[in-house]
Amino acid sequence: MNKPYFDPNNKKYIMKISNIKKYFKVKKGFEKPKIVQAVDGVSFTIYEGETLGLVGESGCGKSTLGRNILRLQEPTEGEVYYKDNNILEIGQKELRKIRRELQMVYQDPFGSLNPRFTIGQAIGEMYEIHGLAKGEEKARKIKEMIELVGLDTSRVNSYPHEFSGGQRQRVGIARALALNPKFIVADEPVSALDVSVQSQIINLLMRLKEELGLTMLFIAHGLNVVRHISDRVGVMYLGKLVEIAGTDAVFDSPAHPYTAALLSTVPEADPRKKKERIILRGEVPSPSEPPSGCRFRTRCPIATEKCISEIPELHEIREGHEVACHYPLIGDMTLQQAIANKQLI
Numbered sequence: 001m002n003k004p005y006f007d008p009n010n011k012k013y014i015m016k017i018s019n020i021k022k023y024f025k026v027k028k029g030f031e032k033p034k035i036v037q038a039v040d041g042v043s044f045t046i047y048e049g050e051t052l053g054l055v056g057e058s059g060c061g062k063s064t065l066g067r068n069i070l071r072l073q074e075p076t077e078g079e080v081y082y083k084d085n086n087i088l089e090i091g092q093k094e095l096r097k098i099r100r101e102l103q104m105v106y107q108d109p110f111g112s113l114n115p116r117f118t119i120g121q122a123i124g125e126m127y128e129i130h131g132l133a134k135g136e137e138k139a140r141k142i143k144e145m146i147e148l149v150g151l152d153t154s155r156v157n158s159y160p161h162e163f164s165g166g167q168r169q170r171v172g173i174a175r176a177l178a179l180n181p182k183f184i185v186a187d188e189p190v191s192a193l194d195v196s197v198q199s200q201i202i203n204l205l206m207r208l209k210e211e212l213g214l215t216m217l218f219i220a221h222g223l224n225v226v227r228h229i230s231d232r233v234g235v236m237y238l239g240k241l242v243e244i245a246g247t248d249a250v251f252d253s254p255a256h257p258y259t260a261a262l263l264s265t266v267p268e269a270d271p272r273k274k275k276e277r278i279i280l281r282g283e284v285p286s287p288s289e290p291p292s293g294c295r296f297r298t299r300c301p302i303a304t305e306k307c308i309s310e311i312p313e314l315h316e317i318r319e320g321h322e323v324a325c326h327y328p329l330i331g332d333m334t335l336q337q338a339i340a341n342k343q344l345i
Contacts, residue, residue: 011047013081014183014215015069018043020078022064026288034288038064039075040239043314046183051209051216053226053247055262056236057284062219063107065236066185069217070102071095082183100130103176107188109168113160119146119171120156126178145174150204166197170204177208185217190225202229224266227251232320235259238295239287241314245321253332255323258296260335278335294326301339302327 022039039061046052054062068075080087106112113122123142127133133141143153149170190198220226234244243256254260264278280299285291291298297307312324
């Protein structure tokens with residue numbers, strides 16, 4: 001079933017990310033230090049009420065970007081506006097107030113919880129840190145949050161090891177929602193879970209988004225995970241945002257060769273439909289020594305000399321669909337057709 005077109009023209013932005021860069025200095029032994037360009041000049045806007053899915057292979061920088069947006073890590077360069085505040089410039093006191101409205105759901109549902117805290121203590125800690133509730137009021141709020149994420153309140157005094165992975169992730173979600181946030185970064189929240197449990201957590205997040213009016217950045221390494229939950233999808237490769245568009249536009253008409261290759265690996269539900277898988281040559285380059293020009297050109301089947309010398313910038317090829325590629329797949333052209341007719345492009 002196709003999603004209704006998400007029109008950002010009718011929405012206010014809640015997060016505006018501009019030219020975010022995050023570089024790490026890495027040194028091994030007596031070698032000269034190398035600069036790892038984990039995130040390199042990423043810009044996009046997230047609008048009120050939407051879920052933006054962010055996908056890419058492991059190591060592409062998407063999780064680092066999520067932590068930079070919430071200032072859990074300090075970016076090397078760039079701006080992050082939450083409503084009208086550049087949260088990278090404000091002091092810690094003001095940041096603490098804003099942080100109530102900006103929360104994160106972590107990838108590891110066990111590692112994100114203190115094993116010495118009961119789930120009631122883990123959720124209640126959020127109210128104590130921000131001085132929002134104590135005593136009976138805090139106990140009431142804790143039970144409300146446990147019920148909200150579909151857990152039994154009788155287990156309020158149980159410890160994390162007594163729960164399954166899916167249940168622990170529900171506790172993590174309850175912690176993130178305890179302060180009534182407006183924006184959530186969900187950093188691969190289902191990647192550590194069984195496939196049967198993944199859909200339960202995704203459906204839970206979708207329900208909570210509608211009930212609580214949340215805006216979400218949903219990070220995943222697989223396109224098949226984000227299709228169900230996202231209004232728009234952004235694709236990252238080696239620290240760069242290479243494509244961003246409405247979910248159906250990305251899945252039905254991918255414009256970047258990397259996106260098309262990723263989609264070719266998504267299993268088809270209907271066994272009668274045959275899909276030709278695109279095998280990318282070579283390995284992902286090191287972020288400490290990225291290729292010149294287009295970072296995907298060392299693996300791209302339609303790369304030319306222009307891709308070696310010129311860095312492609314994000315540009316709009318149709319309404320709401322941006323791509324960073326010198327030779328985007330326009331209209332009904334598939335990557336297979338572009339490969340076969342390379343001389344035409």
